[in-house]
Amino acid sequence: MKEFNVPFRILMGPGPSNVDPRVLRAMSQTMLSHLDPVFIRVMDDVQDGLRQVFRTRSPITLPISGTGTAGMEAAMVNMIEPGDTVLVCTAGYFADRMAEIAERAGGRVQRLEAPWGRVFEADQVRKAVDRHRPKVVAFVHVETSTGVSQPIEPLAEVLNRDDIITIMDCVASLAGEPIDVEGNGLDFVYSGSQKCLSCPPGLAPITLSEKAIRRLSTRTAPVQSWYLDLAMLRKYWSEVRVYHHTAPISLNYALREALRIIEEETLPRLYARHRLNHEALVRGLEAMGLQMFVGKEARAWTVNTVKVPEGIDDQTVRTALLERHGIEIVGGLGALKGQVWRIGLMGYSSNRNNVLLLLGALEEILTELGCPSADGVQAASRVYREAELADSGRVSAFSEEKPVRVG
Amino acid sequence: MKEFNVPFRILMGPGPSNVDPRVLRAMSQTMLSHLDPVFIRVMDDVQDGLRQVFRTRSPITLPISGTGTAGMEAAMVNMIEPGDTVLVCTAGYFADRMAEIAERAGGRVQRLEAPWGRVFEADQVRKAVDRHRPKVVAFVHVETSTGVSQPIEPLAEVLNRDDIITIMDCVASLAGEPIDVEGNGLDFVYSGSQKCLSCPPGLAPITLSEKAIRRLSTRTAPVQSWYLDLAMLRKYWSEVRVYHHTAPISLNYALREALRIIEEETLPRLYARHRLNHEALVRGLEAMGLQMFVGKEARAWTVNTVKVPEGIDDQTVRTALLERHGIEIVGGLGALKGQVWRIGLMGYSSNRNNVLLLLGALEEILTELGCPSADGVQAASRVYREAELADSGRVSAFSEEKPVRVG
Numbered sequence: 021m022k023e024f025n026v027p028f029r030i031l032m033g034p035g036p037s038n039v040d041p042r043v044l045r046a047m048s049q050t051m052l053s054h055l056d057p058v059f060i061r062v063m064d065d066v067q068d069g070l071r072q073v074f075r076t077r078s079p080i081t082l083p084i085s086g087t088g089t090a091g092m093e094a095a096m097v098n099m100i101e102p103g104d105t106v107l108v109c110t111a112g113y114f115a116d117r118m119a120e121i122a123e124r125a126g127g128r129v130q131r132l133e134a135p136w137g138r139v140f141e142a143d144q145v146r147k148a149v150d151r152h153r154p155k156v157v158a159f160v161h162v163e164t165s166t167g168v169s170q171p172i173e174p175l176a177e178v179l180n181r182d183d184i185i186t187i188m189d190c191v192a193s194l195a196g197e198p199i200d201v202e203g204n205g206l207d208f209v210y211s212g213s214q215k216c217l218s219c220p221p222g223l224a225p226i227t228l229s230e231k232a233i234r235r236l237s238t239r240t241a242p243v244q245s246w247y248l249d250l251a252m253l254r255k256y257w258s259e260v261r262v263y264h265h266t267a268p269i270s271l272n273y274a275l276r277e278a279l280r281i282i283e284e285e286t287l288p289r290l291y292a293r294h295r296l297n298h299e300a301l302v303r304g305l306e307a308m309g310l311q312m313f314v315g316k317e318a319r320a321w322t323v324n325t326v327k328v329p330e331g332i333d334d335q336t337v338r339t340a341l342l343e344r345h346g347i348e349i350v351g352g353l354g355a356l357k358g359q360v361w362r363i364g365l366m367g368y369s370s371n372r373n374n375v376l377l378l379l380g381a382l383e384e385i386l387t388e389l390g391c392p393s394a395d396g397v398q399a400a401s402r403v404y405r406e407a408e409l410a411d412s413g414r415v416s417a418f419s420e421e422k423p424v425r426v427g
Numbered sequence: 428m429k430e431f432n433v434p435f436r437i438l439m440g441p442g443p444s445n446v447d448p449r450v451l452r453a454m455s456q457t458m459l460s461h462l463d464p465v466f467i468r469v470m471d472d473v474q475d476g477l478r479q480v481f482r483t484r485s486p487i488t489l490p491i492s493g494t495g496t497a498g499m500e501a502a503m504v505n506m507i508e509p510g511d512t513v514l515v516c517t518a519g520y521f522a523d524r525m526a527e528i529a530e531r532a533g534g535r536v537q538r539l540e541a542p543w544g545r546v547f548e549a550d551q552v553r554k555a556v557d558r559h560r561p562k563v564v565a566f567v568h569v570e571t572s573t574g575v576s577q578p579i580e581p582l583a584e585v586l587n588r589d590d591i592i593t594i595m596d597c598v599a600s601l602a603g604e605p606i607d608v609e610g611n612g613l614d615f616v617y618s619g620s621q622k623c624l625s626c627p628p629g630l631a632p633i634t635l636s637e638k639a640i641r642r643l644s645t646r647t648a649p650v651q652s653w654y655l656d657l658a659m660l661r662k663y664w665s666e667v668r669v670y671h672h673t674a675p676i677s678l679n680y681a682l683r684e685a686l687r688i689i690e691e692e693t694l695p696r697l698y699a700r701h702r703l704n705h706e707a708l709v710r711g712l713e714a715m716g717l718q719m720f721v722g723k724e725a726r727a728w729t730v731n732t733v734k735v736p737e738g739i740d741d742q743t744v745r746t747a748l749l750e751r752h753g754i755e756i757v758g759g760l761g762a763l764k765g766q767v768w769r770i771g772l773m774g775y776s777s778n779r780n781n782v783l784l785l786l787g788a789l790e791e792i793l794t795e796l797g798c799p800s801a802d803g804v805q806a807a808s809r810v811y812r813e814a815e816l817a818d819s820g821r822v823s824a825f826s827e828e829k830p831v832r833v834g
Contacts, residue, residue: 021472021475021476021683021686021687021690024453024469024680024683024684025456026456026457026458026459026465026680027465028457029457029458029460029463031458031460033460033462035673036458036459036460036461036673036676037458038457039457039458044455044456044457044677045455046431047454047455047677048451048452048454049432049433049451050433050435050436050445050446050451051433051436051438051443051444051445051621051627052433052436052438052443053436053438053440053443053755053757054443055440055755055757056436056755058433058434062431065428065431068428069428085493085494085497085629086492086493086497086654087672087673087674087675088673089653089654089671089672090492090493090654090672093652093653117653120653121653124649124650124651124653125651212673214673214676220458220675220676220678221673221674221675221676221677222629222675222677222678244531244651244652245500245531245651246500246524246527246528246531247496247497247500263760264496265495265496266443266494266495266619266621267628268494268627268628268629268678269443269621269627269628270451270454270627270628270629270677270678270681271627271675271677271678273433274677276428276431277431279428280428283428348460348462348463350460350462353670
């Protein structure tokens, strides 16, 4: 084996996103034992930081030692008992995965379907709940496969009942779009480390409401997964510190630093940055004559889906972006294969320079391929200038006085 | 949150071990997407490297995206179908965990027990197999809780039958003690990244025999875990590259570099180093009047268990080692709590300087506590000198001409 050196990459796919050098530096520190009192403090800090971004005071708020899908599986195996009716709102690839995992956890799954690219209305969900009387209802906040951001509040109002456990997937939105776990009465919420948190992949932050915690102790069937059993994991992550497994030490260093960076930026600014970059990107793409896949009211800020223009080969464009510019955007998943591009603007990757660079590069490539495009960069630039005039607090991304991030 | 700086630590517990700076450097490189062609080559290299250390050509040889326990759970949920009889050879904490996970996977578990600190004889296992007619038999190679190294060959001879799937745990021994997966006909073998591989924790290398691979396709019940479903994971890790989850990118950079370092050292030298450091440590401890917990014939080279002397408080000694010297050794688990110290000599941590330093520090502390000890360091030194005389190829740990590691 030869030495391996990572080439230059601007990660604008739907995750992983680029990682702040501070996070890489924190991660590359020497090893500690999982039993070391110093590492125990790291665990505590990580939990506190996660409580901030989830907006909760829940004692069970911790990173599962696996990727986002491990978080999804943790939700299903801990909240579902064999035979429980589970209603899954499916309008995309990851909601389908939720349904599949719920089935493997022994759930009797009912699917409430919406077309890919659309959101669920409260009424629809209310009717499905009345019909199926589920014990568990699961939905996705930002569906990575479609770029739809499901409004949380209307569903939360329907679902906030004593007899329903609500599971929400926010793998592609935590720390990118506003989430208020406690305010919305969500019961089991999970995410992944490699998207808006801008940490390397390998951890799945989760949080449980009081109701979800009660369910851990009132269930009669054992949790089928030992690795993901939260009744045990909570003891490992709380003061009792009962050994369960060896947490990924370095990834926890990294997550701690990523959360510290978010704490410095503050959540309102973080959300504003994600929103602004999204708006600038969309304005630029539309100025170039491209069409967004999702209607204006339901677009995620973090994953932007744009239709591949008629006559253009999806892969040709992506290859040129990668080879000429080191920029990664990603194609459609499942039913949307070849139909859309997915452009991520998440965490460290969500910044002004990335937006402008991508628009310029796309313009160049599409024009070469006989699909003349223009004005994307300037249209996006105008969005930034307008925002600067409206909010002089955001003037310079490179200001030394304020810890504002590029964006 | 304040900046976090890891204090100095010499990790001589039963894992994690210290990590070579080369591995930390490789890990701290910038992020790649899991879909990037460059990362795909990293995945291929990791698989090739793992095949070398497992000694197998098996196509399903890959790191599970979780810690060693996730590897254990992957073995159980993929190899066991509900109702299958599973024989677990239990003589320690981690074998007990195997039994528990096998039960959660639906197995009808039969335990063959041996006292903690003892090995299983082929005859015992043969009789248990004849009595229970299990479909799956599981045992631990090096039991981290006791420091016993179970001889593999005698059991493998009994178990190498068409109707039995043999699962072996080598979390604490892979790349530390000789293992020949293919030669011994083992079917599902798993390990962890943070012990003798000296990589940060978070990955669980596994390998499956042809028989185990056949079982994936002939089973009738779905695998209860989606995250650990090897029929899907194999597609993600093989040429078809069907997306399954986002592999922990940085940890795979790290594992690749750790495997590259092992390739440079070569397995015979790696084993010889682990053996020599173990022998020197034991000679030193015995010279100090301490007693090993495990008989000479069954001692692991990687995890060394030594009895806490009469009248000495386990924790007092460990605290002094940590505070004065930054050295971590670990106490007993479960039934051995307070009875033994567990001293790890694994991977990067298995070196001559660590052995000598620990012996000197222990001598100082025990003497202060009224348990006079002497001569540990010199006794161990003699082991190294003898080995040098016997093998002039190992003369200098710091030789510039040969890529010999400190040890």
